[in-house]
Amino acid sequence: MPELPEVQTIVRELAESGVIGLTITQAQLFWPKTIANLPPDLFCQQISAQKIEHISRRGKFLVFHLTNDTLLVHLRMTGKFLLCHIAQAGASSHERVRLYLSDGRVLSYEDQRKFGRWHLTSAPTAVLQTLGVEPLSAEFSLAYFSQLCQRHHATIKPFLLNQRYIAGLGNIYVDEALWLAKIHPLRSTASLSKNELKQLHSAIKEVLQQGVANIGTSLGAKRANYYSVSGRRGENQQKLQVFRRQGLPCQRCGQTLVKLIVGQRGTHICPNCQKISPK
DNA sequence: GTCTATGTTTGCGG
DNA sequence: TCCGCAAACATAGA
Numbered sequence: 001m002p003e004l005p006e007v008q009t010i011v012r013e014l015a016e017s018g019v020i021g022l023t024i025t026q027a028q029l030f031w032p033k034t035i036a037n038l039p040p041d042l043f044c045q046q047i048s049a050q051k052i053e054h055i056s057r058r059g060k061f062l063v064f065h066l067t068n069d070t071l072l073v074h075l076r077m078t079g080k081f082l083l084c085h086i087a088q089a090g091a092s093s094h095e096r097v098r099l100y101l102s103d104g105r106v107l108s109y110e111d112q113r114k115f116g117r118w119h120l121t122s123a124p125t126a127v128l129q130t131l132g133v134e135p136l137s138a139e140f141s142l143a144y145f146s147q148l149c150q151r152h153h154a155t156i157k158p159f160l161l162n163q164r165y166i167a168g169l170g171n172i173y174v175d176e177a178l179w180l181a182k183i184h185p186l187r188s189t190a191s192l193s194k195n196e197l198k199q200l201h202s203a204i205k206e207v208l209q210q211g212v213a214n215i216g217t218s219l220g221a222k223r224a225n226y227y228s229v230s231g232r233r234g235e236n237q238q239k240l241q242v243f244r245r246q247g248l249p250c251q252r253c254g255q256t257l258v259k260l261i262v263g264q265r266g267t268h269i270c271p272n273c274q275k276i277s278p279k
Numbered sequence: 280g281t282c283t284a285t286g287t288t289t290g291c292g293g
Numbered sequence: 294t295c296c297g298c299a300a301a302c303a304t305a306g307a
Contacts, residue, residue, distance in 0.1 A: 002286080002287090003286080003287095006286095060287080074287085074288085075287090076286090076287045076288070077285075077286055077287055077288095078285095078286085113285090113287095115287065115288080116287095117288090161287090163287095163288080170286065170287070171285095171286055171287085172286065217286090219285095219286070243286095265286095266284080266285080266286090
């Protein structure tokens with residue numbers, strides 16, 4: 001489920017774990033299709049001896065700034081990083097890539113579903129240029145968001161999930177933001193009133209900031225779900241108001257929350273707070 | 280055992 | 294442009 005807050009958490013924990021400044025001495029690839037843009041042997045050869053200068057985030061991509069190249073990692077559904085000492089490495093059957101670091105530690109990449117993709121490239125812009133605005137940046141102003149919505153005739157939920165407009169939102173935080181702003185997921189972007197745009201703009205920032213502050217959302221109790229690099233779980237699942245809470249009362253009005261499908265995605269709303277017809 | 284659902288993204292066809 | 298659908302995969306739960 002890594003969305004913006006989860007990816008941001010991973011970036012922070014990688015930095016805190018002290019991998020910045022270390023050199024990748026060797027790489028092993030257990031699932032070659034993980035590397036989107038290079039043949040397996042070339043990837044392993046090319047990443048070796050490069051130093052990790054800096055780690056950042058763009059949308060849901062982790063961005064590793066290396067000596068010569070940029071390593072872009074998209075975790076998709078189940079990708080995760082684990083850091084351990086070389087002696088303990090090798091326990092997981094879902095390990096897809098292993099990076100040996102110059103301090104004797106190993107950075108393992110696990111991915112149950114195998115949907116995650118890595119790009120090792122000197123031209124990261126080619127991959128990142130399709131992404132829209134960063135929702136926690138100053139660029140994402142109310143005016144920018146309003147124009148974005150008014151320029152398109154789209155259903156609001158699929159629109160918010162589309163990374164080319166806003167980068168980093170996923171199913172969980174979109175449902176939460178729409179509930180907070182009291183907007184039905186089937187509403188059209190162009191139909192939103194000035195006040196609704198203001199509420200939604202504010203709600204998007206709020207749910208993401210809260211997610212980051214709470215170390216991300218970890219659903220379920222299984223390893224398949226999101227865990228941070230340190231193995232610690234996020235805490236934001238306790239703060240969710242609608243996501244996967246169908247059948248429970250709305251914390252705002254008491255009405256029973258329901259689940260529906262919008263844009264082929266499971267969608268959770270309060271039928272009382274989020275009316276289909278604009279007010 | 281079988282069927283359905285699952286957090287993401289891309290590409291196809293209408 | 295937008296929308297629905299299927300696919301890339303594996304696993305949990307009914």
